[in-house]
Amino acid sequence: MRCTACKAAAALLALVVSMAAVAAEPSPSLTPDQAKARELFERVIAYKSIAPGHETPQLAEYLAGELRAAGFPAEDMLLGRLDETAYLVVRYRGKPRKGAPVLKPILLLSHLDVVPALKEHWKRDPFKLEEANGFFYGRGTLDVKSGVTTLVSLFLRLKREGFVPTRDLVLVLSGDEETTGATTRALLREHRDWVDAEYALNTDAGGGTLDTAGRARSYNIQTAEKTYASYKVSAYNPGGHSSQPRADNAIYELADALKAVQAYRFPVQWSETTLGYFKAMGATTEGPLGAAMRAFAADPRDAAAADELWKHSSYVGATRTTCVATMLRAGHADNALPQQATATVNCRIFPGVTPLAVRDTLQQVVGDKIEVEVMDEPQYSDASPLRADVVQAVTAAVHARHPGIPIVPIQESGATDGIFYRAAGIPTYGVSETFIRAEDQFAHGLDERIPVQSFYEGLDHWYRIVHTLAGPKTR
Numbered sequence: 297m298r299c300t301a302c303k304a305a306a307a308l309l310a311l312v313v314s315m316a317a318v319a320a321e322p323s324p325s326l327t328p329d330q331a332k333a334r335e336l337f338e339r340v341i342a343y344k345s346i347a348p349g350h351e352t353p354q355l356a357e358y359l360a361g362e363l364r365a366a367g368f369p370a371e372d373m374l375l376g377r378l379d380e381t382a383y384l385v386v387r388y389r390g391k392p393r394k395g396a397p398v399l400k401p402i403l404l405l406s407h408l409d410v411v412p413a414l415k416e417h418w419k420r421d422p423f424k425l426e427e428a429n430g431f432f433y434g435r436g437t438l439d440v441k442s443g444v445t446t447l448v449s450l451f452l453r454l455k456r457e458g459f460v461p462t463r464d465l466v467l468v469l470s471g472d473e474e475t476t477g478a479t480t481r482a483l484l485r486e487h488r489d490w491v492d493a494e495y496a497l498n499t500d501a502g503g504g505t506l507d508t509a510g511r512a513r514s515y516n517i518q519t520a521e522k523t524y525a526s527y528k529v530s531a532y533n534p535g536g537h538s539s540q541p542r543a544d545n546a547i548y549e550l551a552d553a554l555k556a557v558q559a560y561r562f563p564v565q566w567s568e569t570t571l572g573y574f575k576a577m578g579a580t581t582e583g584p585l586g587a588a589m590r591a592f593a594a595d596p597r598d599a600a601a602a603d604e605l606w607k608h609s610s611y612v613g614a615t616r617t618t619c620v621a622t623m624l625r626a627g628h629a630d631n632a633l634p635q636q637a638t639a640t641v642n643c644r645i646f647p648g649v650t651p652l653a654v655r656d657t658l659q660q661v662v663g664d665k666i667e668v669e670v671m672d673e674p675q676y677s678d679a680s681p682l683r684a685d686v687v688q689a690v691t692a693a694v695h696a697r698h699p700g701i702p703i704v705p706i707q708e709s710g711a712t713d714g715i716f717y718r719a720a721g722i723p724t725y726g727v728s729e730t731f732i733r734a735e736d737q738f739a740h741g742l743d744e745r746i747p748v749q750s751f752y753e754g755l756d757h758w759y760r761i762v763h764t765l766a767g768p769k770t771r
Contacts, residue, residue: 330752333449336362337751340441341425341434347409347475353382355408356469359448360384366455374490376482381409381471383479385490388451390461390766401464402766403496403722404450404758405713406443407473410436411740419743431736431745438730438746439739442754443499444469446729450758461766466493473500473713477675480713484720493722495683497761500712501726504694504701504750506733512698514576517690518726519569520679520707521715522613523645526622526671527658528638529553535635542633547626550637553662554621557641560661561606562617562654565646566596567679569705570614576704585611613709617654619643640671644709647679677718679707680725689764690727693757698731727761729754 326334343355360375363386374385392398413422413435420426422435436442447467454461468491471479483491501518531553533546571593578589588604592615596602605611612618619641626637645654651674659668682705691703706726714724731750738744 326752329449329453329755332452333445333752333755336449337432337442337445338425340445341436342423344423345408345410345436345471346412347472348380350380352380352408352471353377356382356384356471359444359469360386362448363451366452368451368455374487376479376487378471378479378482381479383471383483384408384467384469385483385487386451386467387490388454388461388465388467390463390465393462393768396462399463400492400494401466402762403491403493403717403724404447404465404467404762405470405496405498405717405724406440406447406468406500407470407713408441408444409470409472409474410439410441411474413744417742422744427748430748432748432751433743433745435744437744438732438737439744440473440500440728442730442746442751443728446751446754446758447499449755450762453755453759454762459763460768461762462768463494463766465762465766466491468496470713477713477716480716484716488720491717491722495680495686496714496717496722496724497686498712498714498724498726499728501708501710501714501728502706503726503728504698504731506731506747508733508735510733512701512731513580514702514704515690515694515698515731516704516706516726517682517687518706518708518714519682520567520647521677521711521718522617522647522707522709523643523649523651523674523676523715524711525643525645525651525654525674525676527619527641527643527655528667528669528671529557529621529641529658529662530636530638530667530669531665532636532667533634535633538631538633540633546634546637549665550626550639553666554639554641556661556663557619557621557658560619562619562646562657564596564599564602564616565649566592566615567647567707568682569679569707571596572682572705573614573707576702579702613644614707617643617646617649619654619658645674645676647677647707650676675715675719677715680718680723683723683725685765686725686727689761690725692764693760696760697753697757729757 343351345352345355372387376383420433426433502516504515505513507513531546531550574589575593578586588601591598591601605615621639622642623640627634655670717724
């Protein structure tokens with residue numbers, strides 16, 4: 297009896313181990329291209345490519361090696377170092393249609409770096425790809441090593457198939473998007489001949505939304521980004537002994553200034569993108585919010601509609617510049633009147649408005665006793681005009697996966713490398729392959745993930761877009 301029980305227990309254990317092994321391995325039904333993409337994804341996630349460097353140069357070298365092995369010549373690859381990080385640019389040579397003019401390249405953008413992840417806080421190792429519960433887990437699975445993997449996989453597949461585009465395709469993988477964007481700035485400044493293009497397509501923006509049941513709801517094409525800019529707002533005072541209070545206390549004056557910033561509303565603004573966004577969202581949003589969206593899309597001068605949108609933090613950024621106090625520093629001793637009180641005010645500026653113009657507005661709002669300074673060197677740009685060819689290509693690719701869902705232009709409050717390309721005169725469109733539910737979005741957070749199905753479908757997403765825009769004939 298004891299021996300029989302041991303054998304049964306051993307058999308059960310073997311079955312459990314076998315099932316666990318199967319769950320950890322990719323599905324045997326994967327195509328060769330999908331299997332290769334998963335292999336790349338696993339390797340890419342494993343590199344701790346945390347800004348400002350760490351293993352970003354090693355990741356760039358690994359991907360360069362994969363592309364060299366696939367047949368991309370050294371003269372069509374630019375692998376560069378910048379301080380502790382790196383970038384990789386790869387040109388896929390094209391050939392114009394017979395009798396057609398030579399067209400400028402299309403850029404395909406993503407970034408190698410990720411934000412830090414503390415292993416002790418995660419349920420899983422953040423730098424080890426794990427497949428479970430219908431998701432791939434790991435730092436960068438969503439932001440944005442999935443995009444890196446997808447674009448490299450695309451180049452490998454097209455090269456293997458002997459694809460000859462009608463214009464050059466240029467893959468650009470930056471190394472510090474999550475911090476300073478210095479690699480992108482350097483490419484545009486020092487290697488403009490490598491990245492000069494008619495327009496760019498970015499994996500790090502846009503993408504699809506799923507409802508709570510996992511059904512596709514809509515797809516966003518990102519055409520604009522608000523400028524990220526911070527301002528140092530300071531009050532100064534001679535100070536003195538705390539036993540002899542002064543009426544002109546620096547902390548009180550700064551507090552009054554911040555209350556003025558809180559009460560101020562920047563003027564309402566709009567663009568082709570934001571009007572299209574509110575029109576699409578208003579069609580599916582109920583109640584006063586939906587009515588305000590529809591009214592704003594019909595007439596952005598409708599003050600009542602703008603006031604209703606102001607009440608909703610998720611949407612107010614699409615109607616105007618916003619500024620908010622985020623940090624405070626004041627005083628130097630418990631028993632001394634403050635000689636200085638300083639706040640950081642972070643603004644998300646509507647495309648086309650300069651950071652200096654916002655500084656001037658803030659100065660008027662807080663008054664002459666307060667000093668307002670621009671911090672760092674914020675980058676700003678106008679919105680990219682909606683291109684019919686890009687919209688049509690992306691729509692066809694999306695509807696091949698999810699027929700009939702609305703395609704929505706969007707302006708994002710976050711920032712990507714796209715803002716640098718727009719500022720350099722290269723229209724840029726965020727057309728990520730990812731479809732995900734709002735409750736599963738953990739970019740920069742714990743247990744970051746991406747749906748497994750979305751990852752594999754995303755490979756075909758980019759394949760279709762490139763064939764439509766640069767294929768030798770219309771598919």
